Amino acid sequence: MSFDRIREKLNILADAAKYDVSCASSGSNRKNTNKGIGNATGMGICHTYTQDGRCVSLLKILLTNHCIFDCAYCVTRKSNDIKRAAFKVQEVVDLTINFYRRNYIEGLFLSSGIFKNADYTMERLVAVAKKLRLEENFNGYIHLKSIPGASDELMKEAGLYADRLSVNIEIPTKAGLKELAPDKNHEDFIKPMTKVKNEIMQYNSEKKIIKSTPKYAPAGQSTQMIIGASGENDMQIMYTSNYLYNRFDLKRVYYSGYIPVSYDKRLPVIGTEVPVLRENRLYQTDWLLRFYGFDIRELLNPEHPNLDLDIDPKLTWALRNLNQFPINVNTADKMLLARVPGLGMVSVNKIINARRFRKLNWEHLKTIGVKLNRAKYFITCNSKHFEHKDYAASQLKQIIVNSSNSKHKTAFTGQLALFT
Amino acid sequence: MQATTLVYDGSFDGFLSSIFEIYEQRITNPIIIKKSEFQNQLFGEQLNIISNSNHAKRVWDGIKKLLKPNGSKLLYYAFLSEIYGLENTLFKVIKYAFETQKNVISDFGNSHVLSLSKTAKKVSREKHRMEAFVRFQQTKDGIYFANILPDFNVLPLINSHFTKRYADQKWIIYDLKRKYGLFYNLVKTEVITLDLNNNILNEDIFTSEEHHYETLWKDYFKSTNIEERVNNALHVKHVPKRYWKYLSEKHP
Ligand code: SF4
Numbered sequence: 001m002s003f004d005r006i007r008e009k010l011n012i013l014a015d016a017a018k019y020d021v022s023c024a025s026s027g028s029n030r031k032n033t034n035k036g037i038g039n040a041t042g043m044g045i046c047h048t049y050t051q052d053g054r055c056v057s058l059l060k061i062l063l064t065n066h067c068i069f070d071c072a073y074c075v076t077r078k079s080n081d082i083k084r085a086a087f088k089v090q091e092v093v094d095l096t097i098n099f100y101r102r103n104y105i106e107g108l109f110l111s112s113g114i115f116k117n118a119d120y121t122m123e124r125l126v127a128v129a130k131k132l133r134l135e136e137n138f139n140g141y142i143h144l145k146s147i148p149g150a151s152d153e154l155m156k157e158a159g160l161y162a163d164r165l166s167v168n169i170e171i172p173t174k175a176g177l178k179e180l181a182p183d184k185n186h187e188d189f190i191k192p193m194t195k196v197k198n199e200i201m202q203y204n205s206e207k208k209i210i211k212s213t214p215k216y217a218p219a220g221q222s223t224q225m226i227i228g229a230s231g232e233n234d235m236q237i238m239y240t241s242n243y244l245y246n247r248f249d250l251k252r253v254y255y256s257g258y259i260p261v262s263y264d265k266r267l268p269v270i271g272t273e274v275p276v277l278r279e280n281r282l283y284q285t286d287w288l289l290r291f292y293g294f295d296i297r298e299l300l301n302p303e304h305p306n307l308d309l310d311i312d313p314k315l316t317w318a319l320r321n322l323n324q325f326p327i328n329v330n331t332a333d334k335m336l337l338a339r340v341p342g343l344g345m346v347s348v349n350k351i352i353n354a355r356r357f358r359k360l361n362w363e364h365l366k367t368i369g370v371k372l373n374r375a376k377y378f379i380t381c382n383s384k385h386f387e388h389k390d391y392a393a394s395q396l397k398q399i400i401v402n403s404s405n406s407k408h409k410t411a412f413t414g415q416l417a418l419f420t
Numbered sequence: 421m422q423a424t425t426l427v428y429d430g431s432f433d434g435f436l437s438s439i440f441e442i443y444e445q446r447i448t449n450p451i452i453i454k455k456s457e458f459q460n461q462l463f464g465e466q467l468n469i470i471s472n473s474n475h476a477k478r479v480w481d482g483i484k485k486l487l488k489p490n491g492s493k494l495l496y497y498a499f500l501s502e503i504y505g506l507e508n509t510l511f512k513v514i515k516y517a518f519e520t521q522k523n524v525i526s527d528f529g530n531s532h533v534l535s536l537s538k539t540a541k542k543v544s545r546e547k548h549r550m551e552a553f554v555r556f557q558q559t560k561d562g563i564y565f566a567n568i569l570p571d572f573n574v575l576p577l578i579n580s581h582f583t584k585r586y587a588d589q590k591w592i593i594y595d596l597k598r599k600y601g602l603f604y605n606l607v608k609t610e611v612i613t614l615d616l617n618n619n620i621l622n623e624d625i626f627t628s629e630e631h632h633y634e635t636l637w638k639d640y641f642k643s644t645n646i647e648e649r650v651n652n653a654l655h656v657k658h659v660p661k662r663y664w665k666y667l668s669e670k671h672p
Binding site for chain 1: 526527528529531534548551552553554555556557558564566584585586587588589606632633635636637639640641643644645646648649650651652654655657658659667669670
């Protein structure tokens with residue numbers, strides 16, 4: 001293969017793929033079998049980080065950036081005047097294997113523009129995964145994009161070789177989709193997602209009876225929504241997300257602040273700032289739903305349709321529900337502790353462990369490494385001294401905002417640090 | 421009270437053998453120190469410990485029974501930090517566990533337990549970093565070679581990760597600081613020492629393809645960047661500057 005040609009293709013097709021923010025390589029359970037290459041068990045590994053602090057763990061590329069569609073928000077859209085390129089199946093296989101052998105990556109994330117039609121494209125994505133698994137004996141991580149509108153048969157085959165499958169919803173509402181991606185319809189997304197969900201369910205039930213049932217997409221499926229392209233409020237976004245989690249049993253929903261890529265009048269103009277802080281608040285909300293036992297209606301509702309940008313969603317909720325505080329750290333159960341602003345799950349577990357040995361006071365909490373600057377207003381412990389005075393919610397918000405240092409306010413940490 | 425200094429060979433077995441002697445000889449005020457760090461003392465008694473795998477195993481089994489696999493793992497991690505004097509902290513934790521006959525590993529109210537736990541966490545972080553940042557280069561005789569300079573002695577900890585992962589290629593990971601390495605020969609992974617004069621790091625031991633893949637990787641790294649989102653503070657937080665030496669994509 002010609003090195004220069006590959007180099008050019010890689011530059012074009014990696015550049016076009018970077019807008020997909022998913023980087024997860026975790027949650028699979030593929031072991032190295034038959035002395036092959038690679039494994040994808042347990043935690044994912046970030047092999048490096050981009051300058052904007054995103055984890056790089058997969059070779060994330062498009063098979064091609066030729067596309068028959070014209071979605072307004074996408075750099076690859078038909079009407080955009082850019083350089084186009086296409087990898088051959090074998091070229092992607094070689095790149096993946098050689099990067100993997102050098103410990104650059106955990107595996108491959110392969111997406112594509114739609115050329116000819118959905119099935120034609122999906123077939124090629126599946127061919128790459130199949131070759132990696134069957135010819136190269138590759139057990140690393142493979143994430144394939146499900147092409148909207150791809151047939152059930154292909155989706156079934158895709159799941160046999162991929163660890164994760166994803167279809168990007170991109171636009172959170174049907175109306176927005178119609179406006180910005182007129183070639184696509186809602187059904188085209190739902191179909192492959194439903195198929196994958198059903199296959200996973202079937203796999204799980206067969207697995208119980210027949211141990212050797214071939215794996216099907218062991219790391220599940222995910223999707224992505226673009227934030228700030230089509231005017232939705234946070235409530236619309238998070239209700240859609242909540243629906244997707246429940247309906248399709250998704251592993252993750254990713255939120256990607258829209259990066260202006262066109263002068264299209266339907267969209268924010270080029271140069272508009274990427275809503276990174278809003279994106280972070282959405283991720284925090286997402287975590288509160290999945291790990292902290294919150295119901296979406298507690299956080300967003302017609303009365304409060306948008307998240308507060310000044311403070312995180314857990315603190316926002318707490319300030320609206322001051323009557324539920326203070327909480328006694330020595331007696332409260334785990335899920336109640338998890339509701340205290342400033343206490344992440346790591347701190348909650350530390351408290352639960354430590355309080356088995358003694359009743360905790362402020363000193364103990366500090367020594368075991370629990371950050372108290374926000375939590376102290378919401379808890380009591382084995383001490384006569386309490387921070388909890390009868391502040392009004394607005395007062396307390398001011399105090400907390402003023403005391404959190406500016407580093408905290410500006411260096412928000414994308415999808416990585418959500419432990420609040 | 422007179423202190424007794426126990427001098428051991430620096431190995432984990434040696435450390436456990438020291439603990440054995442402390443109990444066997446009822447030493448009341450012990451100081452455990454590596455031979456390499458020991459300077460003759462004028463005062464107190466000195467005891468040279470010879471590693472004894474039998475004794476070590478007996479102590480280790482006792483520890484595992486109390487601290488459970490998880491806690492004993494943390495103790496081993498902390499040991500590998502090689503921090504000066506940490507043996508004595510570890511001993512105090514072991515003593516605390518033996519005395520109370522409890523699994524004390526999460527009793528962070530005890531300052532020794534807390535310090536063990538913090539150290540183990542640092543070592544664990546270094547382990548994960550090495551698993552992430554090791555970069556192999558293929559030599560002309562087909563071995564994937566990487567050298568590292570970790571803060572702590574993590575080779576024993578990353579062995580199984582790389583052995584499981586790269587089962588069909590020969591590889592070497594060499595710790596330049598501690599002057600030993602792991603070599604996987606397609607059958608099993610062995611500890612090796614190499615006579616590394618400077619020319620091992622000489623470019624022409626590597627294949628010509630090697631340079632191509634490095635270039636492709638660097639390009640790839642550049643393409644994944646989203647200009648509009650650059651946040652260098654966050655970037656440096658994830659990859660502290662001292663690790664950049666491993667990462668070819670960060671070299672100009
Ligand atoms: S179909 Fe996909 S690649 Fe093509 S324009 Fe739409 S979003 Fe972009």
